[in-house]
Each structure stands twice: as C-alpha cells, then as structure tokens.
Amino acid sequence: MTGIAALPEPPYTAVIFSNLRTEGDQGYAVMGARMQELAKAQPGYLGYESARDADGFGITVSYWADDHAARAWKQVHEHAIAQQRGREVWYADYQVRVATVGRAYGP
Amino acid sequence: MTGIAALPEPPYTAVIFSNLRTEGDQGYAVMGARMQELAKAQPGYLGYESARDADGFGITVSYWADDHAARAWKQVHEHAIAQQRGREVWYADYQVRVATVGRAYGP
Numbered sequence: 001m002t003g004i005a006a007l008p009e010p011p012y013t014a015v016i017f018s019n020l021r022t023e024g025d026q027g028y029a030v031m032g033a034r035m036q037e038l039a040k041a042q043p044g045y046l047g048y049e050s051a052r053d054a055d056g057f058g059i060t061v062s063y064w065a066d067d068h069a070a071r072a073w074k075q076v077h078e079h080a081i082a083q084q085r086g087r088e089v090w091y092a093d094y095q096v097r098v099a100t101v102g103r104a105y106g107p
Numbered sequence: 108m109t110g111i112a113a114l115p116e117p118p119y120t121a122v123i124f125s126n127l128r129t130e131g132d133q134g135y136a137v138m139g140a141r142m143q144e145l146a147k148a149q150p151g152y153l154g155y156e157s158a159r160d161a162d163g164f165g166i167t168v169s170y171w172a173d174d175h176a177a178r179a180w181k182q183v184h185e186h187a188i189a190q191q192r193g194r195e196v197w198y199a200d201y202q203v204r205v206a207t208v209g210r211a212y213g214p
Contacts, residue, residue, distance in 0.1 A: 004125050004202050016121060016168055018111050018156050041212045051158040051166045056213060057110060059166040061123055067209075076189050087214045095111050095213050099206035101119050102174075104135050106202050107194045 005063055006049030010101045012065040013071075014044055018095035021056040026091050031082050038078060044069025056092075063101075070098060112154030112170060117208045122180075126201035127191055128163040135197050138189050143199040145185060151176025163199075170208075177205060 021028070027066060039045055044065035052058035064070040086094070128135070146152055152170035161163035171177040180186060193201070 004127065005164065007202075010204070014121075014123060014204060016123065016170070020111065023205045038179060049164075049166060051160045053158045057158050059168060061125070061166060073213070074125050093111055094214070095114075095211060097117070097121060097208045099208040101123075101204045101206040104126055104202060104204045107193075107198070107200070 002048055002050045003048050005061075007047050007104065010104050012101050013067050013070045013103050014077050014099045015062045015064065016041055016093065016097040016099060017060045017062070018097075019058050019060070020092045021052070021058065022090060022092050023056075027085075028091050029061055031085070031090075036080060038076065039073060040071050042069065042076065044072070067098070067100070109155060109157045112156050112168075114154050114170055114211065117211050119178045119208050120174050121206045121208050122171065122177050123204040123206065124167045124169070124201065125204075126165050126167070127157070127199045128165065128198050129197060130163075133196050134192075138192070138197075142186060142189055145183065146180060149176065149180050150178070150184065174205070174207070189200045 033058040036048060039062060040074065046065060048060070050058065050060040050061050064073065146155065146169060153170040153172060157165065157167040171180065176200065186212050
C-alpha cells in the first residue's frame, strides 16, 4: 500500500495513469519497484499513490512540481523502456491524463 | 471494476479522491452505488474510475466538463450528507485534489 502522499500546497502536476493489467507477473513487480526508486530520484518528484483491484484494474497517480518535471520523467531512458514493455506485455489497456492540481483538501 | 473511462478531448476537470477505508462495510457499498448513480445524473459529468487495494487504500477519479461542474457536485445535498458520513465512519483518512487535465493519451 502506498497510502496518501504528503504534498506541498498546490499548484503542482498530477499524472493519472489508469490501467488494466494482463494476466501473470512477467517481471512487472520488479519493474514497478525499480520505477518507483527511479522516479523518487528525479527533479521535481513530489509523491506517488497507487491502488489496484483484485481484478487487475489500477490507478497510479504521480505528483510533480510542474509540467516540465512530469515531461522529463516520461523521457528518462529506463522509464521509456519500461513504457515500451508495458505496451507490449503488462497492460491490456491504459490512459494517461496529465493535470494541474489547483486545490487540495482533506477531512 | 470500473475500467478506463471514455472521455472527450481535454481540457476537463479531474477530482482525485485518495482514501483509506475503515474496517467493515457499514453501509459503504450501498452509498457508493447511490453516489455513482447520482453523479451520472449531474450536469457536466464525464466519467468515473475507481480502484481499491485489498488493504483498503483506494483511488477514485471523477471527471467533469469543468471546475464549475465539479464544485456543483460537491454541493449536492445527498452527496454532502455522504461526505459527512465519510468523515465520521467510512474513511480513516483522505485527500481530494482538484485538477485541470491538459492532455491525455493511450497506448
């Protein structure tokens, strides 16, 4: 479980990655752990939240200082290789929505 | 499983609701189904995606035509009552982030 990310005050950028996994692991867990590690080391990384249903539908949201930081992460070489393998092996379908968070609140 | 929402081209508004459930159902499933039904009937509703881990951490993203539609949904009376009960009973913690989606892409 990732839990709720502790973030600074808005504005910041959210990358909403909604996806449906294929069957079986096929190296997915190892890649996922490595991508989390790599993302945390990127400039402008703010946080990460992820949840997946038992039936394989998942939502991961990564948070970035700004749109530039989010775009830079997409281009990181090892991440680009993971995205390619994602299209070929791990995901039956996905959508990425890149958004600017304007306000945030808790309980 | 909600699956991936079919949405129009950006821009639109995403309400990211990250939450941790308390133990037990306590009327949560019935309320959830009713809130989905009610949201779909609101002006500017575009779609909905939700995933929850086995350990109770969940992310729900609702999509709206614009910020005005998202704010109006927050104020709907029956929804406001559900939010109050959420704070009191269903959620151990949560954060809401309201964001403007600027771009979206799939595989």
